[in-house]
Amino acid sequence: MSVDRIRRSAVAAMLLALAAAVSIASLPSPSPAFEYGGRARGIPVAAFPSAGAIAAARSYLDGRSGRTSFAVVDSKGRLDGTRLREHFETASVVKVMMLTAFLQMRSAQDRPVSSADNALLYPMIHISDNEAASAVFNIVGSDAVSRVARESGMSDYAPGVGWWAYTQTSAADQARFFFELDRLIPRRFYAYARGLMAGIEPSQSWGVPPVARPGWQVFFKTGALPSQGLFNEVARLERGGVTFTIAVFTDGDPSMAYGEQTIEGVASILLTHSP
Amino acid sequence: MSAASAARRRVLRSASLPGALVVVLLATSAAPAAGPVAAISATATPAEMTIGSETSVSGTISEGAGPLAGAALALQSDGYPFGEYTTIARQASAPDGRFSFTGLRLDRNTRLRVVLESSPAVVSERVPVIVDPSVALSTRTLGPGRTRLSIRVGHTVNAGSTRTSVAWFVAARGTRLFHLADSTPMREIARGVSYASTIVDPPAAHFVYRACLNPGWEHAMGARAAHGRCPVTGYEVAANVR
Numbered sequence: 001m002s003v004d005r006i007r008r009s010a011v012a013a014m015l016l017a018l019a020a021a022v023s024i025a026s027l028p029s030p031s032p033a034f035e036y037g038g039r040a041r042g043i044p045v046a047a048f049p050s051a052g053a054i055a056a057a058r059s060y061l062d063g064r065s066g067r068t069s070f071a072v073v074d075s076k077g078r079l080d081g082t083r084l085r086e087h088f089e090t091a092s093v094v095k096v097m098m099l100t101a102f103l104q105m106r107s108a109q110d111r112p113v114s115s116a117d118n119a120l121l122y123p124m125i126h127i128s129d130n131e132a133a134s135a136v137f138n139i140v141g142s143d144a145v146s147r148v149a150r151e152s153g154m155s156d157y158a159p160g161v162g163w164w165a166y167t168q169t170s171a172a173d174q175a176r177f178f179f180e181l182d183r184l185i186p187r188r189f190y191a192y193a194r195g196l197m198a199g200i201e202p203s204q205s206w207g208v209p210p211v212a213r214p215g216w217q218v219f220f221k222t223g224a225l226p227s228q229g230l231f232n233e234v235a236r237l238e239r240g241g242v243t244f245t246i247a248v249f250t251d252g253d254p255s256m257a258y259g260e261q262t263i264e265g266v267a268s269i270l271l272t273h274s275p
Numbered sequence: 276m277s278a279a280s281a282a283r284r285r286v287l288r289s290a291s292l293p294g295a296l297v298v299v300l301l302a303t304s305a306a307p308a309a310g311p312v313a314a315i316s317a318t319a320t321p322a323e324m325t326i327g328s329e330t331s332v333s334g335t336i337s338e339g340a341g342p343l344a345g346a347a348l349a350l351q352s353d354g355y356p357f358g359e360y361t362t363i364a365r366q367a368s369a370p371d372g373r374f375s376f377t378g379l380r381l382d383r384n385t386r387l388r389v390v391l392e393s394s395p396a397v398v399s400e401r402v403p404v405i406v407d408p409s410v411a412l413s414t415r416t417l418g419p420g421r422t423r424l425s426i427r428v429g430h431t432v433n434a435g436s437t438r439t440s441v442a443w444f445v446a447a448r449g450t451r452l453f454h455l456a457d458s459t460p461m462r463e464i465a466r467g468v469s470y471a472s473t474i475v476d477p478p479a480a481h482f483v484y485r486a487c488l489n490p491g492w493e494h495a496m497g498a499r500a501a502h503g504r505c506p507v508t509g510y511e512v513a514a515n516v517r
Binding site: 033034035036037038039040041042043044045075076240241242 | 408410412414416418419420421422424426448474475476477478479480481482483484485486487488489490493497501502503504505
């Protein structure tokens with residue numbers, strides 16, 4: 001194996017020369033630093049889900065009634081989907097942002113999750129208890145949830161007016177947020193948070209989990225505002241070294257069963273149309 | 276060459292500078308009192324070395340036109356962060372005026388000089404030696420989508436924090452774009468030896484990777500040109516990587 005000390009100043013000079021000759025949109029040119037390089041071999045794996053599967057899911061969703069969008073951050077970290085930036089109300093999927101804000105607060109205080117904390121967090125996620133969520137929201141505050149949105153790079157977030165369930169979001173923001181969960185949730189609490197999101201009770205486990213399990217580990221949260229036919233779900237799927245996230249948002253569905261079927265259909269296509 | 280003519284030559288070399296007339300007059304009046312002047316020339320070979328290896332400082336000492344034999348010479352060292360020379364070796368010059376301090380093991384960027392221990396002392400020009408960290412890279416394919424990259428660095432001690440992180444960049448061979456694949460902490464596994472590793476999803480069957488670090492000891496080692504900051508995102512290089 002060759003081990004080369006990279007002469008980055010020379011590389012930078014070459015890059016500048018090239019940039020002068022050819023107009024290219026390039027990333028920042030490298031700066032000189034202690035940098036060492038070599039060659040390696042590996043067995044690359046294709047991104048999951050495949051581009052074909054995402055295209056098929058897009059076609060499927062276009063045939064569903066109501067207002068819909070979905071986003072995928074594939075195993076290579078690339079964002080794709082349809083109507084990625086369309087705004088929806090989060091309903092209960094915002095509870096994962098509250099959970100993240102709460103755990104960040106405890107980490108900053110260097111305190112563990114107490115039994116009293118768990119008495120709020122567990123029902124908030126496990127059975128999507130709204131009273132517990134309101135209590136958590138009051139503890140962390142709106143600003144902390146907004147900070148989580150900023151830290152995860154959300155561009156379509158807006159705090160809910162009157163109720164946290166009316167928080168504005170997009171499929172792209174939520175898919176990215178779930179892809180970044182391992183970075184956003186403090187390491188000491190990450191296993192706890194995963195346990196909550198993987199152990200949601202069966203009546204709340206519609207959409208992605210029935211399709212993906214048992215082949216995939218599924219960490220997810222559903223959301224619903226049945227009075228307006230709004231049904232949402234965001235999920236993080238892991239299998240071996242492969243991780244990807246799905247966010248499906250629907251509004252104006254004729255029934256809850258229809259909304260659940262839409263989300264299940266997207267998940268099914270993404271999983272079965274990929275190699 | 277007599278001491279007087281040597282003194283005149285030194286002054287005449289300055290004659291193109293402003294105030295030359297004054298300097299020439301001083302030289303004329305001072306010349307009869309000046310004695311033989313010793314001069315030391317010294318070089319390091321190599322002038323850039325890897326920590327753990329050796330360098331040497333050799334040269335000659337002369338007085339007037341001839342060599343100065345048996346002169347008591349001291350090799351003095353001033354390591355980063357610089358500011359104080361200490362004597363690390365002594366020897367007498369050979370009959371032909373030559374000297375050679377060998378087997379010098381330096382652990383950081385160092386300024387060396389050779390001193391004739393006389394009164395007044397005669398000092399050579401400063402001889403800088405750049406000391407680079409020692410680096411060992413290794414790779415291992417663990418399975419589909421998993422290749423382990425690791426780096427072990429031998430470095431100086433007591434020259435800044437050893438806590439740092441390594442930014443790992445990968446690019447498929449034949450492309451120009453390096454992606455930031457991971458950033459991992461570097462641990463000091465033994466005194467003066469630090470290690471970091473990561474498992475990356477290879478971008479291609481054959482790929483190129485780079486490990487970039489900004490350790491606390493970086494200003495104590497390596498050339499100044501290597502003391503920039505690591506990129507925080509991917510970057511593009513001019514030519515396709517091979």
